[in-house]
Amino acid sequence: MDKRKLRDLICTKLMLIITISASILFFLILFTLIFKSGKILENYSITDLLFSSTWNPGRNEFGLFAIIIGTILVTILSLIIAIPISLFSAVYISEYSQKNIRRVIRPFLDVLAGVPSVVYGLCAFLFLVPIVRDFIAPAFGVQSTGLCLFTASIALAVMVFPIIISLCVESFTAIPLELKEASLSLGATKWETVKKVIFRASAPSIISAVLLGFGRAFGETIAVSMVCGGKPDIPSSLFEPVQTLPSLMASSYGELMSIPTRESALMFVALILFIVVFIFNLIGFFILKRTKRKWKT
Amino acid sequence: MENIDKRNLEEKIFKIIMIVSILIVIISLIIIIGIVIVNGASSLNLEMFTQTAEGGLYLGKSGGILNAIIGSIILALPATLFAFLIGIGIALYLQRDFTHPHISSFIRLSLDILWGIPSILYGIFCVIIMMYLGIGESVLFGIIALTLLELPLITRGMDEAMKVVPVGLKEGAYSLGSTKFETAVKVVRRQAMPGILAGVLLGLGRGIGDTASILFTSGFTDDIPTSIFDSTAALPSSIYFLYNSPIESVRQKAYAAAFILLIIVLLISIVSRALSKKSVKYVIK
Numbered sequence: 001m002d003k004r005k006l007r008d009l010i011c012t013k014l015m016l017i018i019t020i021s022a023s024i025l026f027f028l029i030l031f032t033l034i035f036k037s038g039k040i041l042e043n044y045s046i047t048d049l050l051f052s053s054t055w056n057p058g059r060n061e062f063g064l065f066a067i068i069i070g071t072i073l074v075t076i077l078s079l080i081i082a083i084p085i086s087l088f089s090a091v092y093i094s095e096y097s098q099k100n101i102r103r104v105i106r107p108f109l110d111v112l113a114g115v116p117s118v119v120y121g122l123c124a125f126l127f128l129v130p131i132v133r134d135f136i137a138p139a140f141g142v143q144s145t146g147l148c149l150f151t152a153s154i155a156l157a158v159m160v161f162p163i164i165i166s167l168c169v170e171s172f173t174a175i176p177l178e179l180k181e182a183s184l185s186l187g188a189t190k191w192e193t194v195k196k197v198i199f200r201a202s203a204p205s206i207i208s209a210v211l212l213g214f215g216r217a218f219g220e221t222i223a224v225s226m227v228c229g230g231k232p233d234i235p236s237s238l239f240e241p242v243q244t245l246p247s248l249m250a251s252s253y254g255e256l257m258s259i260p261t262r263e264s265a266l267m268f269v270a271l272i273l274f275i276v277v278f279i280f281n282l283i284g285f286f287i288l289k290r291t292k293r294k295w296k297t
Numbered sequence: 298m299e300n301i302d303k304r305n306l307e308e309k310i311f312k313i314i315m316i317v318s319i320l321i322v323i324i325s326l327i328i329i330i331g332i333v334i335v336n337g338a339s340s341l342n343l344e345m346f347t348q349t350a351e352g353g354l355y356l357g358k359s360g361g362i363l364n365a366i367i368g369s370i371i372l373a374l375p376a377t378l379f380a381f382l383i384g385i386g387i388a389l390y391l392q393r394d395f396t397h398p399h400i401s402s403f404i405r406l407s408l409d410i411l412w413g414i415p416s417i418l419y420g421i422f423c424v425i426i427m428m429y430l431g432i433g434e435s436v437l438f439g440i441i442a443l444t445l446l447e448l449p450l451i452t453r454g455m456d457e458a459m460k461v462v463p464v465g466l467k468e469g470a471y472s473l474g475s476t477k478f479e480t481a482v483k484v485v486r487r488q489a490m491p492g493i494l495a496g497v498l499l500g501l502g503r504g505i506g507d508t509a510s511i512l513f514t515s516g517f518t519d520d521i522p523t524s525i526f527d528s529t530a531a532l533p534s535s536i537y538f539l540y541n542s543p544i545e546s547v548r549q550k551a552y553a554a555a556f557i558l559l560i561i562v563l564l565i566s567i568v569s570r571a572l573s574k575k576s577v578k579y580v581i582k
Contacts, residue, residue, distance in 0.1 A: 117507075123329045165322070
């Protein structure tokens with residue numbers, strides 16, 4: 001066999017091996033987490049772990065219910081803030097803005113997407129926390145330290161903006177021009193076209209953007225742990241501190257590492273996080289792929 | 298048909314809502330940059346760049362963040378390099394020349410999902426391996442965690458760039474007798490260069506700014522590491538550990554680190570734009 005063919009063969013097989021090992025990385029992480037959380041599942045039932053709400057590792061109580069609710073509340077609240085703002089921004093960028101405005105906005109979004117989460121956390125801590133503590137919470141007649149559900153949700157919402165906006169802009173611009181023109185030529189206003197043609201045609205993509213945003217918000221660790229207050233109770237108002245699953249891992253990892261049961265409890269938290277984010281991302285990317293195929297044909 | 302005035306009014310109202318939304322997005326970025334610059338600029342001085350931190354994690358008053366700057370460099374650059382080397386192999390292999398589209402689309406999906414996995418899980422995964430091997434917090438595993446974190450992003454970026462390489466170009470190379478691998482390296486890679494560069498820079502940006510994955514893998518210390526088994530500080534982790542210190546001069550270090558990090562992110566964004574514009578010149582259309 002000549003030298004070039006041999007090199008081709010070797011390099012191709014090497015690439016195959018790398019590719020296979022990268023695709024099993026996912027399963028490797030999953031199985032390690034399952035294996036590692038085995039210890040806690042031996043001693044406690046899953047329903048106990050998921051539905052009892054006292055998290056007190058010192059007394060060997062590992063109820064995650066309050067923390068799960070906290071995570072869901074923070075995530076949903078941040079999406080309620082982020083979805084309308086991102087959606088309208090995306091419509092503006094793709095349908096209304098002139099080309100030169102678009103050229104200015106694009107780099108802005110890129111930078112917003114690139115800002116590290118710890119910097120988001122720092123800014124929320126320096127800027128939002130005092131505002132919530134001194135103005136917003138008193139305006140509702142509540143006392144708050146500023147480290148609360150509300151602050152965490154706003155910080156998360158800002159972090160989710162670039163994801164939802166860029167996915168929506170992409171799907172809006174993929175819609176065939178003829179569809180929009182047909183609607184405009186029948187005398188519909190631009191907004192009516194957006195509402196009845198664009199939103200309807202790209203509904204699946206919008207849903208997938210929201211799901212991916214959910215995955216991002218659900219797993220965000222550092223920024224949330226800096227501003228959420230870290231109290232493992234179900235919050236009774238917007239201005240109460242909360243705890244989320246990823247933030248729990250970040251903040252209590254060092255102290256819990258030494259004792260096997262506690263360590264295993266944290267691995268179980270990681271497993272929940274992994275599975276939830278996996279499911280949302282899977283559905284999100286699946287829808288995204290199908291809609292891309294739809295407009296290509 | 299509804300009254301035309303009413304419809305035009307609706308149009309106007311929604312246009313205002315849209316402009317308000319986009320302003321909210323832009324203003325929030327301006328606020329972020331403003332806060333970091335205002336706090337960072339006042340805390341920046343020569344000491345920050347030339348001295349390592351002193352006096353322990355949370356309470357050390359004097360010194361700078363040289364150790365964190367160096368830590369970030371020795372974590373993020375090798376990680377990006379490794380992720381690039383592994384990623385380019387995968388990205389080339391995912392092309393139609395090597396793999397059946399059914400298989401490659403499955404691998405793409407799994408990479409996309411890996412991209413969305415929270416970074417703390419990569420950290421936890423590495424910690425499990427570290428415990429198994431009996432290695433403590435170290436530069437080595439910081440690099441590994443960041444490599445895993447950057448890999449899906451870089452790979453998918455390069456893959457998307459390679460996907461759009463015209464089939465005709467590849468066929469030209471094949472018809473001249475080159476092998477698959479030669480075509481991939483000499484034609485596809487060169488043609489996809491702008492996208493490859495953008496992908497690598499995006500990965501570098503994600504790696505250098507990520508905290509959660511290096512929190513438990515590389516640790517935090519005042520000293521500059523001397524071997525790959527030493528623990529090290531990095532810019533994002535020094536923000537995370539120092540931002541709520543009761544001592545003003547310690548918090549200054551966190552602000553300075555945030556300032557440097559933001560500058561790096563801005564630079565990466567500018568450079569990747571400039572680079573892709575520059576290398577587009579050599580791409581055959």
